[in-house]
Amino acid sequence: MVYHIDTTTSTNDLARDSQYGHMDIIWAEHQTAGRGQRGHTWHSSEGVNITFSVVLKPTFLPIMEQFLLSEIVALALVDTLAYYGVDCRIKWTNDIYAGDNKIAGVLIEHSLSGDTLARTIAGIGLNINQREFPEDIPNPTSMFLERGEMFDRAEVLDRFASHLKSLYAELERGEKRGIEQRYIATMYHLGEEHTYAYASGEQFRATIRGVLPSGHLCLEYKDGTIGEYAFKEVEFVLPHKR
DSSP: OEEEEEEESOHHHHTTSTTOOTTOEEEEEEETTOBOGGGOBOOOOTTTSEEEEEEEOOTTSBGGGTHHHHHHHHHHHHHHHHHTTOOOEEETTTEEEETTEEEEEEEEEEEEETTEEEEEEEEEEEOOSOOOOOTTSSSBOOHHHHHSSOOOHHHHHHHHHHHHHHHHHHHHTTOHHHHHHHHHHTBTTBTSEEEEEETTSOEEEEEEEEEOTTOOEEEEOTTSOEEEEOBTTEEEOOSOOO
């Protein structure tokens, strides 16, 4: 079920309420404290984009395999955008890029009960009909900017929900390897040398070779050695800024 509301602090916070069940979606026109990855805020103009959270209850999935949930959410966004003619890639861990510009972002939050994944909340911002962005956002884009046409936001959300349900069903059937392979094949800059930065700010050049089931990014250095990095240990250095 989709709950469409006007204003809240954060849809991820609201989604923690026990009234929301598996695959419920909370869509807010305005979030006063919307969050993105790495502690960033998510900017979205009212009435032109969608910012929402999806509640999942993947109690069948071992905690060590929780990254699969990030993978299916990212792939569902890629599939949704492809349906509307926008070719996208996944920038590890789950930002969605059209070319070198960010069109969507995801924040995944898990709740554990013992050794079980009791609940996962995927907070998502998808730029749909926005034409202009604040100058301090380095590389944004939207479906409108990519395609030159306006889209029905509720229809886009329904399309995303359909793709997510299909991918979640694959996960329930145990088709994990196929999901992992699709995620890797869709990665932004896969197999290309690119500039990265450690948490310290020091930059280096490396090539993406894949991602582990744990979610660790595999980077190959110029000498052929492989480094494995958890989220926040390294980040992409964007190719350009506005």
